Amino acid sequence: MKVFKTSLLAIAMLAIVSCSDKKKEEPFGKIETTEEVTTTNEATENISDGDLAIVNKGKEIFEGKGTCVACHQPSTKVVGPSLKEISGIYKEKNSSIVTFLKGEGEAIVDPSQYEVMKANFAITKAMSDEELQSLEAYIHSF
Numbered sequence: 720m721k722v723f724k725t726s727l728l729a730i731a732m733l734a735i736v737s738c739s740d741k742k743k744e745e746p747f748g749k750i751e752t753t754e755e756v757t758t759t760n761e762a763t764e765n766i767s768d769g770d771l772a773i774v775n776k777g778k779e780i781f782e783g784k785g786t787c788v789a790c791h792q793p794s795t796k797v798v799g800p801s802l803k804e805i806s807g808i809y810k811e812k813n814s815s816i817v818t819f820l821k822g823e824g825e826a827i828v829d830p831s832q833y834e835v836m837k838a839n840f841a842i843t844k845a846m847s848d849e850e851l852q853s854l855e856a857y858i859h860s861f
């Protein structure tokens with residue numbers, strides 16, 4: 720009889736322990752994971768240090784004074800096409816993003832929305848060739 724009582728107690732304790740375990744786990748299950756925007760390092764694993772410096776400079780302009788990030792994201796279309804899409808099409812057509820940003824090219828990605836993009840030439844035309852080249856390198860890093 721004593722053995723029976725002890726094992727009952729043991730089972731009861733086990734039940735309590737496993738219950739409280741579940742409670743402890745719950746908050747973790749509820750934490751929402753926010754997806755990080757792809758970092759330059761991830762996207763540019765295979766390029767040399769010198770190129771990486773240019774790409775990082777481009778990223779800085781893209782997210783800073785260029786304000787490009789407001790309409791362009793690495794892999795999803797927001798207002799403008801994704802950087803992956805832009806890079807893919809420019810590589811395929813062997814076309815120059817620098818020329819486009821100088822306002823000397825034509826839209827080849829999404830011509831129907833060209834007017835929206837055109838408004839940014841006020842900013843990009845004021846940039847140096849070096850700055851435009853870094854933007855181009857940044858876009859091609861995706």
Ligand code: HEC
Binds near residue numbers: 791816828830836842
């Ligand atoms: C107000 C929103 C907006 C901002 C800010 C913006 N873009 Fe765009 N961009 C667009 C839209 C919309 C398109 C699609 C139209 C097009 O293809 O021209 C586009 C297209 C492009 C293209 C592809 C052009 C082509 O050949 O079709 C490039 C390259 C580009 N943007 C680069 C940039 C850069 C670099 C910046 C920052 C200096 C920037 N964009 C800022 C909206 C924006």
